[in-house]
Amino acid sequence: MKRRAEPFWWSLFGAGGVMSAMFLPVLLLFFGFAVPFGWIDVPAYEGLRTLLDMFLVKLLLFAIVALSFFHWAHRFRFTLYEGLQLHRFSRTIAFLCYGIAILLSVFACYVMFVL
Amino acid sequence: METIEIEVFRYQPEKGSDPAFQTYEIPLNKDWVILDALNHIKDHIDGSLSFRWSCRMGVCGSCGMVVNGKPVLTCATFLEKFAPGPVRIEPLDNFPVVRDLVIEMSDFLDKLQKVKPWIIREEEGSTEEEYLQTPSQLADYKQYSMCINCMLCYSACPVYGLEPGFTGPAALALAQRYNMDSRDQGNRDRMEALSDDTGMWQCTFVGDCSAVCPKNVDPAGAIQRYKVEGATHWWKTLLLPYGKDR
Numbered sequence: 517m518k519r520r521a522e523p524f525w526w527s528l529f530g531a532g533g534v535m536s537a538m539f540l541p542v543l544l545l546f547f548g549f550a551v552p553f554g555w556i557d558v559p560a561y562e563g564l565r566t567l568l569d570m571f572l573v574k575l576l577l578f579a580i581v582a583l584s585f586f587h588w589a590h591r592f593r594f595t596l597y598e599g600l601q602l603h604r605f606s607r608t609i610a611f612l613c614y615g616i617a618i619l620l621s622v623f624a625c626y627v628m629f630v631l
Numbered sequence: 632m633e634t635i636e637i638e639v640f641r642y643q644p645e646k647g648s649d650p651a652f653q654t655y656e657i658p659l660n661k662d663w664v665i666l667d668a669l670n671h672i673k674d675h676i677d678g679s680l681s682f683r684w685s686c687r688m689g690v691c692g693s694c695g696m697v698v699n700g701k702p703v704l705t706c707a708t709f710l711e712k713f714a715p716g717p718v719r720i721e722p723l724d725n726f727p728v729v730r731d732l733v734i735e736m737s738d739f740l741d742k743l744q745k746v747k748p749w750i751i752r753e754e755e756g757s758t759e760e761e762y763l764q765t766p767s768q769l770a771d772y773k774q775y776s777m778c779i780n781c782m783l784c785y786s787a788c789p790v791y792g793l794e795p796g797f798t799g800p801a802a803l804a805l806a807q808r809y810n811m812d813s814r815d816q817g818n819r820d821r822m823e824a825l826s827d828d829t830g831m832w833q834c835t836f837v838g839d840c841s842a843v844c845p846k847n848v849d850p851a852g853a854i855q856r857y858k859v860e861g862a863t864h865w866w867k868t869l870l871l872p873y874g875k876d877r
Contacts, residue, residue: 522832523865526858594835598793 525590525614532587535580543580578628582621589617635659635710636717637668639680642728650728652719653677659714665705666694669720669732682732689845692781696732697721702786704845723786725795739782742798745824746806751817768813775808775853777846784840784850796829800840800850803831807853810860822864831857 550556567573593613597606634656642650655672663671666684673680684694687706694705699719710718726734756762784800791797806825810818825831834854841851 520826520832523826523858523862526832527862527866530859530862598790598835601793 525586528583528586529590532583532585532590536584536587539576539580540584574628578624581624581628582617585617585620585624586614589613633659633714635668635714637672638717638719639669639672639732640719640721640728641680641731643679643730654717659710659716661711663710665696665698665703665708665710665718665720668710668718669705680732681730690779692779695723695781695783695786697724697786702783702843704781704783707845723782725786725788725792726782734782736782738795739780739785739799739801742802743780743805745798746802746809747817747821747824748802748805748809750809750812750815751820752814753816762814764813771813772808772811775804775811775848778805778808778848778850779846781845783843783845787839787843789837789839790833790835794829794833797833798825798830800834800854801848803834803857804848804850804853807857810857822861825857826861831861834858 551558568577590613593609596602596609596613602609635658637655637657638652639655640650641653642648655676657668657671657676660667664687666687669680669682669684673682682694682696682705684706685691686693689704689707692704695702696705697703697720698705698708699713702723705720720732722728722732722734726736726738729735778801780801782801785791788797788800791799803825806821809815810821831854834851836851836855838851841849844850
């Protein structure tokens with residue numbers, strides 16, 4: 517079978533869809549609404565920091581963020597060249613979309629594991 | 632008796648005229664489906680109107696048309712639903728029109744062929760041999776076997792509209808119907824044919840195919856399951872390069 521990249525990008529897209537659908541609403545509800553509106557006590561900085569120092573937590577957060585980028589990239593790629601009829605630029609669009617996702621993921625990796 | 636206006640798409644290439652809508656006023660009979668209305672027009676008002684139909688009971692898949700913008704089986708859509716009218720009837724979208732409401736479907740038939748919609752065995756058994764199947768094995772693929780080839784999903788699919796090469800919903804669902812059949816061994820053959828630029832990866836999961844399907848086949852679901860299978864296959868051939876049969 518001819519080796520094509522499409523199943524690879526689709527896997528990342530699918531994984532990103534699952535991750536963002538499962539975890540982002542909870543994170544948004546918690547840090548976007550519950551904490552700012554004072555529905556619950558603001559968690560102590562040290563507590564959160566300790567939690568974030570755990571490798572598995574870092575890995576999970578990185579997976580959620582990075583895979584969500586790839587989810588966006590794949591969807592946006594098709595939106596551009598089917599929605600806007602930009603077939604002539606399909607290679608450029610794919611390069612740009614996935615390129616942005618890769619760059620942002622590298623940045624997320626840096627923030628999560630190096631900083 | 633109450634009447635309703637029907638605007639029918641007319642195209643008669645032999646007359647050299649451009650496509651146009653023609654309006655007919657017909658009785659609003661509560662028992663009528665759209666197909667009855669068209670037959671009334673053909674029998675009593677204008678015999679030159681052309682459209683396909685056969686069984687009038689949602690089995691043959693011939694009478695699919697676009698009614699007020701939505702692809703439907705005209706034999707299964709009541710006229711009264713559109714009262715007070717007018718009702719606009721057009722041929723299926725995304726296909727060339729032969730005449731009036733009749734579309735050219737050979738592209739669809741070619742695509743059906745492409746997915747090898749028959750049971751493939753690695754070795755042919757004797758004609759005496761039976762391949763038994765349990766009810767749960769039947770249940771695995773039964774939903775996908777309900778397709779009547781009415782092409783409403785092709786009419787609804789925006790990807791097929793933009794990319795005429797796309798294999799399309801019904802054909803991909805039919806591929807899954809055979810892939811998931813316990814008697815079939817043709818999964819790899821089909822996977823190869825459907826992993827190219829015109830196969831499953833062109834689908835962007837708009838989902839309109841499943842929304843319009845009169846038989847609840849859910850082609851969109853079938854294609855997404857096929858993608859999971861295709862992606863799994865891809866990772867396996869990458870990570871286990873010597874496991875050819877996996």
